[in-house]
Amino acid sequence: MSKQINVALIGNPNTGKTSVFNALTGLNQKVGNYPGITVEKKEGICKLPRGVKAHIIDLPGTYSLNASSLDENVVIELLLNKTDKDFPDVAVVVSDVENLKRNLLLFTQIKDLEIPTILVINMSDRMAYKGISLDIEYLEEQLETKIALISTRKNKGIDGLKELIRSYKELSTKPCMDASSIDVPYFDNLRKAFPNQLLYKLWLVITQDVNFGKTDRKTFDKVEDFKTKSKTDLKRLQQKETIKRYQFINETLKKGQTIDLKSAKDLRIKLDRVLTHKVWGYLIFGIILLTIFQAIYDWSSIPMDFIDSTFASLSEWTKNTLPEGAFTNLLAEGIIAGLGGIVIFIPQIAFLFLFISILEESGYMSRVVFLMDRIMRRFGLSGKSVVPLISGTACAIPAIMATRNIESWKERLITILVTPFTTCSARLPVYLIIISLVIPEGRVLGLSYQALTLMLLYLIGFGAAVGSAWILNKILKIRSKTFFIVEMPNYKLPMFKNVALTVLEKTKSFVFGAGKIILAISIVLWFLASYGPGEDFNNAEQIVTEQYASESLDDDELQQKIASHKLEHSFIGIAGHAIEPAIRPLGYDWKIGIAIVSSFAAREVFVGTLATIYSVGNDKVETITNRMAKEVNVKSGKPLFNFASGISLLLFYAFAMQCMSTLAIVKRETNSWKWPMYQLVLMSAFAYIVALVAFQALK
Amino acid sequence: MTLADLKRGQQGIITDVSSIHIPLKLLEMGCLPGNSVELVQVAPFADPMYLNINGSHLAIRKETAIHIQIETTNE
């Protein structure tokens, strides 16, 4: 037995497929209490008893084998293509004990495909709470399957499931009901025309656009009989089929399941009377958002100060201990300073991820979808677009992937196009540092001005997203069916392990993802800033000493002047001065210009870039914020980061499309370079104009 | 009457669904003749509507709800 067993996890959304996947494989894929968390195929290996290995595939949730959105399609394409390398030897249908009736619909369809099938009934820990009891033996018999009653939360029944997978060859492949009785003559003809094909498979291919391996749809068109049914007839038949299946399921559950309604509790309805209320619902949503912003500020200032000063002393220590030379300078001024510019934001980013993941795990996200649908629809979006827009505050990349469960292509495309406007965590470093420089401290109604400014920036990002969606909705001439169904899952106490893992994973990938880019960029920048061509750079000392000969400067001041003269004439200085005319009207100097250009790779590079440029040739080691506060505008003599230029910078970062990875994902999800290029050009042009107007108005 | 006429907290039985206007997905989630339905909550302007159909808790838009015929069972 060297071959691995291919196992596919299939089931309705939010039934715990990914939780089962994690329990079997020991991996940590993202779990959340919102239908549509998994949107792609994920794979892992599970060790079964007696040295057998299983190749486990986690799939997006689907309500049936009739796909209505992109994520659901993944499942159907896999199940219909016997030639696919991942085609399952055994299908594990994961169901939620509280929604067994609905979950079994998909199960009966999969049985019709004659694949060996195991039925997992998950969340058994909720049975007592809901007053549910099951007759497993009876159900196994009626459904022609083996059942594993498990709870991934309490870690119960997993070993039993593993054993069932290992002995999958003993499973029955007989369908548990006969759906073809809905139109006997039609199905008889079909069977005669394609004696070698599975009847239900044919039916699926006829009723929808799925890729069917070698037998493509054209061969069906040749069959006269296939043409006799109109679209509406087919749909009516599908409805009949659904009713038929439910009849069978109801019959089965009547004997196999008892629900004691007296002992059942329903917290969901009680909570939802308040949380989705016309007035209270919105009020509570607003308060939750406010609390998050205030918390991001209040809880993270202490660890941030600590990190800031640690990096400053690390840099100093490096300079003092290592032998003097180019390498020490590169390390102390380039790398440590650059990394400090990113590590400092770990506390805030971690808090942000913490809140998002609690919102997702509790089940509250669906309520927000409900509350916002009507409003979002005015702008050509769907209530479901709110989820990408909220999770976009962490990062646009998973957010854009999360649009895959939006049914209408137009609503989905618009959501993809506008999601990069939401304030992602990469903008946070830029915002925080500029806000701390240009917005005064102080409080109104217990909320600090700085926290309010941050909240305002998030609202601006959200407003830009919604506003551009409105315009796109008017311009884009795409006709696509729109419909909207969203499930309201039960509220769940967020599981500490799931939340902690999400926070840890996300923070890690933020630091390492950004860290790599920053490392590379700060090394390059450091070289460009430390070397330069020509007289002006190489004889800086002599030139400056002569220039200030008449003034009696002390040694410190003179060194300072020399260093800044060198920087101005280094490679980076020359490049910076070349672009300065373009950005001066926005209130920036050439150093900021370089930082903006380098942030087109990724926004969070901004602070690191400034940190590197400022620390080159600077003997005194300081924290980044202090260093930025001291920077003066050479022309006016006022601080460089003042209210006008600060606001202008904030607005520039709010609107500009500065993230290579997002562009790449948009290309992948829309399948063309056209959309990401529009985003890049239009968003950045808009950012420039707004920043320009803001600075000119405020200065 | 249709599902869109239901008041908050009211219950009913689905009598007919117009299969051309209703996405198959909704039928598959239990929105079929004979099943019970309760209006749990409505958003402003009664749209979307938060329903409990046969034990499934879900929200749909008003434009879909008008194609589902019902009979009320209480009040």
Ligand SMILES: Nc1nc2c(ncn2[C@@H]2O[C@H](COP(=O)(O)OP(=O)(O)OP(=O)(O)O)[C@@H](O)[C@H]2O)c(=O)[nH]1
């Ligand atoms: N009470 C209880 N909750 C569970 C159990 N297993 C999973 N959950 C919760 O159910 C929710 C959904 O879990 P997921 O594993 O993300 O479900 P999924 O089927 O992968 O969902 P999609 O990918 O969205 O289709 C999460 O909030 C889990 O914490 C269980 O055994 N008991």
Ligand SMILES: [Mg+2]
């Ligand atoms: Mg999942």
